Amino acid sequence: MGLESSAEAPQPVRVVMEAVGAWVGKLGRIWVEGQIAELNRRGNTVFITLRDPVANVSARIVCPVRVLDAVSPVPEAGARVVVYAKPDFYVARGTFSLLALEIRHVGLGELLARLEQLRKTLAAEGLFAEERKRQLPFLPGTVGLVCGRDSAAERDVLQNGERRWPAVRFETREVAVQGDRAVGEVLQALKELDDTPEVDVIVIARGGGSLEDLLPFSDEALIRAVSASRTPVVSAIGHEQDSPLLDLVADVRASTPTDAAKRTVPDVREQLQLIHQLRDRGRRVLQGGIERERSWLAGVRSRPVLASPMREIDRLTEQVTGLRDRARRCVTTSLDRAGEGLTHTRARLHALSPATTLARGYAIVQRGDGAVVRSASEVTSGEELRLRFATDGMTATAGETDPDATDSVPSTTREDDDAQQ
Numbered sequence: 555m556g557l558e559s560s561a562e563a564p565q566p567v568r569v570v571m572e573a574v575g576a577w578v579g580k581l582g583r584i585w586v587e588g589q590i591a592e593l594n595r596r597g598n599t600v601f602i603t604l605r606d607p608v609a610n611v612s613a614r615i616v617c618p619v620r621v622l623d624a625v626s627p628v629p630e631a632g633a634r635v636v637v638y639a640k641p642d643f644y645v646a647r648g649t650f651s652l653l654a655l656e657i658r659h660v661g662l663g664e665l666l667a668r669l670e671q672l673r674k675t676l677a678a679e680g681l682f683a684e685e686r687k688r689q690l691p692f693l694p695g696t697v698g699l700v701c702g703r704d705s706a707a708e709r710d711v712l713q714n715g716e717r718r719w720p721a722v723r724f725e726t727r728e729v730a731v732q733g734d735r736a737v738g739e740v741l742q743a744l745k746e747l748d749d750t751p752e753v754d755v756i757v758i759a760r761g762g763g764s765l766e767d768l769l770p771f772s773d774e775a776l777i778r779a780v781s782a783s784r785t786p787v788v789s790a791i792g793h794e795q796d797s798p799l800l801d802l803v804a805d806v807r808a809s810t811p812t813d814a815a816k817r818t819v820p821d822v823r824e825q826l827q828l829i830h831q832l833r834d835r836g837r838r839v840l841q842g843g844i845e846r847e848r849s850w851l852a853g854v855r856s857r858p859v860l861a862s863p864m865r866e867i868d869r870l871t872e873q874v875t876g877l878r879d880r881a882r883r884c885v886t887t888s889l890d891r892a893g894e895g896l897t898h899t900r901a902r903l904h905a906l907s908p909a910t911t912l913a914r915g916y917a918i919v920q921r922g923d924g925a926v927v928r929s930a931s932e933v934t935s936g937e938e939l940r941l942r943f944a945t946d947g948m949t950a951t952a953g954e955t956d957p958d959a960t961d962s963v964p965s966t967t968r969e970d971d972d973a974q975q
Contacts, residue, residue, distance in 0.1 A: 571645040578643040578650070586613070586637045586652065587660065591734040593631050595619065602654070604637065605734045607773070615639065617654035625657050632733040634660040634766060666765075669772055673799055676774070681781045682802040688786045690806055690818060694754035696723045697818055698747035698785070700740055702731040707759040707790070707811040714815035719822050725753055731760045736770035741779055748783045755818055756783070758800065759790040759811040771798035780804060790814035912944035930955045 557573055559565045588604035591612060600622050602615035615637060622628060629635050636659075639652035676682060697715065701708040708726065715722050727743035730736045740758065747753050758780075760771070770776070771791045780787050780803050789804035790811045801807040808814035859866050904910055912918070919927040920940045927933055933952045941948050 567648075568645070571643075571648055574648075575643040575645045578641050581641040583638060583640045583655065586639055588613070588635070588637075589734050590629055590631050590633050590635060593629070604635075604652075607634070607769075610738065614649070614651040615654050616642070616651050617657065621654050621657060625659065627659075629657060629659065632766075634769070636660055669799065672772070672774060673802070676777060676799065676803070681777065686781075687805045690786050690788070691754045693719070693820060694722065694818065696725050696750075696752045696754060698750070698753040698756040699724050699726045699759065700729060700743045700747070700756065701726065701759045701811075702761075703728040705731070705759075705761060707761045710811040711757060711759055711790070711815045714812050715819040718815065718819045722819050725750065732763065732767045732770060737773045737776055740770065741776055744776075744779055744783065744787075748785050753785055755786045755788060757788045757790060757808075757811075757814050757818055758804070759814055760792065761811070762792045768792055768798050771800040776800065777803050788814050788818055909944055912942070918942040 557565050557569065586604065587607075589607055590602055591605040592601075592603040594601045598619045600617045600619055602617055603612050604615050605612040617637075625635075635657055637652065637654050638656040638658075639654050642651050642653045643649070644651065673682075680686065699708065699711055701711065708728070712724055712726075715724065725747060727747060729739035729743050731740070744756065744758070747756050758771070760768070768791060771789075777799050780800065786805040787803075788806045788808055789798075789800045790808040790813065791798050791800055806817055808817050854860060908918070918941070919933075920942065921927055921933070922938055922940070927939065933939065933955075935952055935954055937952045939950050939952055941950055
């Protein structure tokens with residue numbers, strides 16, 4: 555602002571305020587969007603508190619009555635408007651305000667376009683993804699309920715929940731469900747219930763309404779708070795045709811508050827009926843299994859092996875006896891054959907034995923060195939020889955050789971010699 559000052563030479567308040575007013579007066583005109591939180595008429599002037607739709611920020615609007623009355627319909631508290639204003643600084647009190655030159659309602663098409671843009675942004679961040687949604691507990695001990703004060707939605711949830719399961723408990727937080735205070739109060743109630751360990755599921759319920767009435771439940775801050783909640787959240791806003799962004803981020807979307815009670819609290823009668831059905835089904839399965847086992851057991855008992863166990867033992871005894879006799883016959887036959895073969899072999903050995911030949915009158919002639927004499931030409935006259943008979947032996951002296959001695963050998967001797975060879 556160009557004002558020079560120091561601790562020794564400070565600027566007066568009026569000078570500072572006039573400098574600020576001069577600086578603000580240089581600002582150009584601007585379009586501002588917000589929600590009317592308060593609207594007070596004082597003579598020909600209307601004082602409006604315009605609240606930011608997302609942040610907890612507000613501005614003071616000074617509007618001539620003629621500018622407000624020029625809007626059709628005349629805006630009231632809670633309406634979303636766009637204000638064409640000039641920044642103004644009141645030097646006497648040091649307050650900042652906007653001087654309204656024109657006021658317009660925010661069109662429905664524009665609201666829908668902004669909601670669609672917000673929906674796309676949050677969807678791109680993954681806040682609406684199905685994989686992040688949690689399953690509701692089967693039987694919650696305590697159900698947290700966020701609803702309007704003395705509202706039909708509260709009665710629907712409480713009455714239907716207690717009718718379905720009388721033992722269920724509700725932790726209720728009554729808040730504003732439309733207007734400029736709705737988002738803040740719903741956020742506070744959600745935080746309190748989420749921080750309560752006994753609360754197993756949270757239901758946010760509201761009856762039907764116009765698009766403007768349901769705008770707090772499409773607030774970005776509320777959507778992000780529900781996404782970050784540790785407790786599963788059920789959205790029951792409006793009717794079937796209503797679809798605020800809260801329905802997309804909630805773990806379960808209920809079409810009505812009554813439907814929220816049905817989805818959150820199980821019906822004790824339905825569960826008892828289901829238990830009876832499962833019990834009957836289990837009984838039928840067990841009885842069928844027992845009957846099948848009984849039939850199988852009766853069939854097994856009717857088999858010959860179990861009908862007369864001794865008969866099977868007798869049959870196996872006969873089989874063992876037959877195998878034993880057969881083995882005995884086989885062994886006996888093998889022994890007989892082996893004995894006959896041994897007898898034949900002994901007879902052949904006896905027939906081929908030199909002792910047998912000697913027993914028939916033959917002798918073995920050996921020289922002094924033990925060599926067997928096979929021919930008379932091998933012996934010299936006067937050589938001492940040893941004669942070996944079947945049972946004994948003797949010594950003899952060789953005489954002259956007789957070339958004709960072979961003619962006197964009996965024929966049987968030649969046959970025996972051939973057999974011996």
